[in-house]
Amino acid sequence: MVVETDRRSGxxxxxRNAVEIAEExxxxxxxxxxxxxxxxxxxxxxxxxxLGLVSVDHDQFRNxxxxxxxxxxxxxxxxxxxIAQKNNIRIIEATCPIVKKLQSRIRExxxxxxxxGGQVVIFxxxxxxxxxxxxxxxxxxxxxxxxxxxxxKVDVARPVYLFSQTTMGVTDYRKIRNLIYNRMKDLGVLxxxxxxxxxxxxxxxxxxxxxxxxxxxxxxxxxxxxxGKESSNGKMLYSVCxxxxxxxxxxxxxDEIRKDWFLNKNSVGVCGATSTPKWLIEQIxxxxxxx
Numbered sequence: 001m002v003v004e005t006d007r008r009s010g011x012x013x014x015x016r017n018a019v020e021i022a023e024e025x026x027x028x029x030x031x032x033x034x035x036x037x038x039x040x041x042x043x044x045x046x047x048x049x050x051l052g053l054v055s056v057d058h059d060q061f062r063n064x065x066x067x068x069x070x071x072x073x074x075x076x077x078x079x080x081x082x083i084a085q086k087n088n089i090r091i092i093e094a095t096c097p098i099v100k101k102l103q104s105r106i107r108e109x110x111x112x113x114x115x116x117g118g119q120v121v122i123f124x125x126x127x128x129x130x131x132x133x134x135x136x137x138x139x140x141x142x143x144x145x146x147x148x149x150x151x152x153k154v155d156v157a158r159p160v161y162l163f164s165q166t167t168m169g170v171t172d173y174r175k176i177r178n179l180i181y182n183r184m185k186d187l188g189v190l191x192x193x194x195x196x197x198x199x200x201x202x203x204x205x206x207x208x209x210x211x212x213x214x215x216x217x218x219x220x221x222x223x224x225x226x227x228g229k230e231s232s233n234g235k236m237l238y239s240v241c242x243x244x245x246x247x248x249x250x251x252x253x254x255d256e257i258r259k260d261w262f263l264n265k266n267s268v269g270v271c272g273a274t275s276t277p278k279w280l281i282e283q284i285x286x287x288x289x290x291x
Contacts, residue, residue, distance in 0.1 A: 001262060005285040006216050006271035009226075010278035012205045014073040014096025015039050019048070019277075021094045022070055026051045032092065034070045035061055035080065036129055040275045041228035043253060047277075068092055074129035075099045077136020098166055099130060102201050103137045109161045109197075110138035116159050119143055123176050124165030125232050131165050147172075148179055156183045159195045166203040167233040167274065169240075170210060173202060206233060206274060210240050213271060217241040220269035222261055223248040224288065226281050227273040234273035241271070253280075254287040262291065 011019065018038060025032045026048075034055045037045045045055065053070075061069065061080075065087040071080070075095040084091050095103075110120050120142040124131040135142050143153045154160060160180060164173045177198055184192040217223045223241050227234025229252055242248040249261055262268060270285040 001265060002267040003285055003289045004220065004267065004269050005281055006213070006269060008209065008212055009271040009273075009281055010276060011039075012096075012203065012274035014098060014203075015275055017096065018070075018073040018094035019044070021092060022048060022053055023051065025068065025070070025092055026053060030068055032068045032070055033061075033064065034072060035076065036072060036074070037230075038070065038072045038094075039228075039277075040231035040234070041252075041273075041277065041280070043228075043280050044275075044277045062087075064089060071095050072129070073099065075103055075133035077133050079136060095133075096166070098203050099133070102163065102166060103134060105199065105201070106134055106142070106163055107137040109163075110141065113159070113161070118159030118161055119154065121145055121154055121160055121162045121180075122165065123162065123168055123173055125168075128165060128232055130167070134163070134165065145176060148176065151176070151179055151183070154180060154183075156180065156187055156189065159197070160184075161197045161199065163199045164201045165232075166201060167206050167236070168202055169236045170202055170207045209237060209274070213237055213240050214244050216269055216271055217245040217248060220245070220267045221247060221265040222268045224257065224261075224268060224270045224284060225250050225272060226252070226270065226276050226284055228252055228275060231273050231275045233275055237271075237273050251284065254284050257284070257287065259291060262288070 022038055032053055034053055037055050068090050070092040071094055073096040120138045122134055122142050123145050126146055181192055181196055189195055223245050225238045225241055225248055238250050251257055270281055272281045
């Protein structure tokens with residue numbers, strides 16, 4: 001049986017950058033707290049914890065002072081920086097540059113809505129760390145849309161500025177975009193193209209992986225998709241693989257693998273999310289090869 005690990009799977013630039021920043025600080029001997037798990041992958045969190053990285057939640061963060069706190073790739077709302085300044089906490093900035101740019105765009109757009117009565121609409125996962133940070137840029141006055149059932153929150157008679165969490169699926173984003181546009185037309189909005197501003201804010205590294213993983217999944221008899229269970233990107237990319245190859249299996253570690261998945265299989269592909277470390281994908285590939 002041939003086992004192929006996908007060379008393009010593994011950390012995206014933003015996650016890799018955050019992990020490297022954390023490692024550099026830890027190797028200098030600094031005590032570093034991470035505000036939330038640095039990445040949605042338990043195995044990588046465990047590895048960094050062994051180097052000294054301590055994850056804290058937001059309640060614990062409020063009680064810290066005179067220390068180092070790492071802002072992970074997902075980013076944070078303005079309130080977090082205010083608390084850090086008040087408590088003499090040094091920020092180690094590891095927000096993904098793409099997320100940082102998106103935060104600025106949402107902030108600027110929100111200020112503009114004060115003039116034209118528009119709405120900032122964000123397509124994303126409720127409670128996701130990146131989404132919390134994005135909503136914070138609009139003083140939590142933005143409208144979060146998780147799926148078409150949330151579209152009733154959007155007043156299509158007023159200008160709409162649509163953004164997306166960077167790790168959402170392109171197909172789902174297009175669906176939301178089209179539904180809003182059609183509702184505007186049905187209402188008789190004079191010029192939907194003028195009052196509906198669509199911002200293509202899904203990360204290119206994420207959107208480019210969708211067609212690549214489809215092709216990768218189709219060329220193998222079975223797919224082992226490696227991801228943390230809390231990863232939004234992992235769930236999305238797993239469903240992409242599953243849509244073209246029913247023999248796709250989601251695992252977070254090698255001990256979840258079942259031998260019967262490989263009966264009568266000539267080739268197996270191993271791939272993963274943008275939050276999955278390359279070393280874990282290769283480790284699972286080696287484990288399957290040695291079965």
